[in-house]
Amino acid sequence: GIGKYQEHARNRLKATVANVAHTGEYNSGNHKLVWGTTLQFENISDKISEWEWRDSAGYSLPFSDKMVKLYYNMKAETSLPSLRTTGFIQETYKKNFDAGFFTVTGGLRANYWTFNKELLVSPRVSMAFFPHWKRDFSFRFASGVYYQAPFYKEIRDTLTDASGNVNIALNSDIKAQRSLHFVLGGDHYFRGWGRPFKFTTEAYLKLADRVETYTVDNVRVRYSGENDAKAYTAGVDFKLYGELVPGTDSWLNFSLMNSKEDIIGDSYINKIYDDDRNVISIEKIYPGWVSRPNEQRYSVSMMFQDYLPNNPKYKMNMKFIWSDGLPFGAPRSVQYRAAYRAPAYRRVDIGASRVLVSGTDKIMEKKWLKHVKNIWINFEVFNLLDFENVNSYFWVTDIYSHQYAAPNYLTSRQYNVKLLVDFK
Numbered sequence: 001g002i003g004k005y006q007e008h009a010r011n012r013l014k015a016t017v018a019n020v021a022h023t024g025e026y027n028s029g030n031h032k033l034v035w036g037t038t039l040q041f042e043n044i045s046d047k048i049s050e051w052e053w054r055d056s057a058g059y060s061l062p063f064s065d066k067m068v069k070l071y072y073n074m075k076a077e078t079s080l081p082s083l084r085t086t087g088f089i090q091e092t093y094k095k096n097f098d099a100g101f102f103t104v105t106g107g108l109r110a111n112y113w114t115f116n117k118e119l120l121v122s123p124r125v126s127m128a129f130f131p132h133w134k135r136d137f138s139f140r141f142a143s144g145v146y147y148q149a150p151f152y153k154e155i156r157d158t159l160t161d162a163s164g165n166v167n168i169a170l171n172s173d174i175k176a177q178r179s180l181h182f183v184l185g186g187d188h189y190f191r192g193w194g195r196p197f198k199f200t201t202e203a204y205l206k207l208a209d210r211v212e213t214y215t216v217d218n219v220r221v222r223y224s225g226e227n228d229a230k231a232y233t234a235g236v237d238f239k240l241y242g243e244l245v246p247g248t249d250s251w252l253n254f255s256l257m258n259s260k261e262d263i264i265g266d267s268y269i270n271k272i273y274d275d276d277r278n279v280i281s282i283e284k285i286y287p288g289w290v291s292r293p294n295e296q297r298y299s300v301s302m303m304f305q306d307y308l309p310n311n312p313k314y315k316m317n318m319k320f321i322w323s324d325g326l327p328f329g330a331p332r333s334v335q336y337r338a339a340y341r342a343p344a345y346r347r348v349d350i351g352a353s354r355v356l357v358s359g360t361d362k363i364m365e366k367k368w369l370k371h372v373k374n375i376w377i378n379f380e381v382f383n384l385l386d387f388e389n390v391n392s393y394f395w396v397t398d399i400y401s402h403q404y405a406a407p408n409y410l411t412s413r414q415y416n417v418k419l420l421v422d423f424k
Contacts, residue, residue: 003396004055011050015152016043030094034107037087044152048076048168056399063399069164071397072332076168080152086111100131111149116172120147136189143183147176154212157225175227179208197242206233213263216293217331218392218408231261231292247312248305259295262288268335291327291338299323313355321347328393330403340405346387351380376420386413 019040026033051073054061060068090107106125112118124144131137157171185202211229215222235257244250272281300322307315325342357375383389393405 006053009050032092035089040084045079050074074166082115139186149176195243200239203236229263233259255299259292260289297324319349342390348384353378373422378418380416382414
């Protein structure tokens with residue numbers, strides 16, 4: 001059959017943000033005290049007019065034999081003037097012991113917003129230890145309570161009336177998202193093949209409540225407008241830095257992550273049918289923990305640089321990325337939220353550059369080049385292997401309200417030429 005799809009939006013968001021800040025620092029022996037404060041004024045006006053129309057075989061969805069209905073619509077006209085104040089104080093203590101060098105940093109950060117009248121105070125601490133060993137190691141640990149105070153788009157709460165029309169109201173009861181962080185890491189410096197290397201490992205755990213859920217549609221982020229979930233994120237990162245070629249930086253990175261959220265009180269009705277499409281049972285399902293929109297369970301990346309040994313004016317670099325696809329689901333659906341996952345993201349970039357003019361060339365004696373240090377020409381190929389990476393999904397609906405996801409792809413292979421001039 002034939003279907004049509006139309007999305008209309010005529011939105012206008014205007015924001016004026018102005019702030020004044022002060023920071024200070026005091027050093028005394030092994031102690032270092034840092035403080036700061038900020039006063040910020042925000043004035044935001046917002047007008048939203050959106051609607052979505054879907055057609056299947058000549059029928060407007062959702063189908064009605066009495067009127068033409070839109071699949072979705074949203075209206076809003078709001079304004080928000082407010083004041084936001086923040087401040088912090090931080091103390092660092094350093095001490096050299098027989099076993100090694102030790103440093104600890106502790107502090108407090110506070111902020112207040114006149115819109116929701118919420119005062120936030122978050123303590124934080126980090127420690128680092130550099131043992132006096134024959135091999136060069138360092139260890140670090142950090143923990144603290146972190147708040148993410150909402151900005152305007154996070155406080156827009158959607159209200160749906162009996163006719164299905166969606167309106168926006170500013171939620172003055174919104175609270176800052178809160179999380180307890182634990183980070184444990186270490187570095188190992190060593191030499192291999194006569195060149196310096198650094199191997200870094202870092203593990204983290206973040207326990208969050210008062211979470212505000214969001215969905216991602218292409219490059220647009222939609223917030224729920226309320227503190228409706230709890231969440232956690234845990235993972236580990238491994239990274240190897242090194243000079244595979246003297247004077248150049250290369251690295252290899254491997255990461256694992258698990259990030260889940262549980263929307264409080266969400267549920268959907270599941271109907272069981274027999275062979276004749278008669279309902280034989282109805283059950284209420286609570287989805288529980290589902291993948292967060294940013295959950296990338298694995299990622300491998302590499303960057304390598306090189307140059308011709310006998311002619312360092314010619315340089316080459318290559319970057320490789322292979323990572324897990326992000327979760328997605330049907331829009332505005334509790335049952336299919338994060339039910340699927342996009343294909344893995346893969347990309348290879350390669351570039352080559354040549355120094356056209358440098359400080360040692362005779363042409364640099366020309367008057368018109370007296371303020372020039374170097375001139376480079378750079379040629380790059382992005383997505384060298386022309387992978388079809390998925391950016392988002394376009395949802396098509398049939399007359400029975402069945403939805404089908406059609407992928408939207410990111411840019412294919414691209415070529416880029418740059419001329420770079422370094423001035424003295």
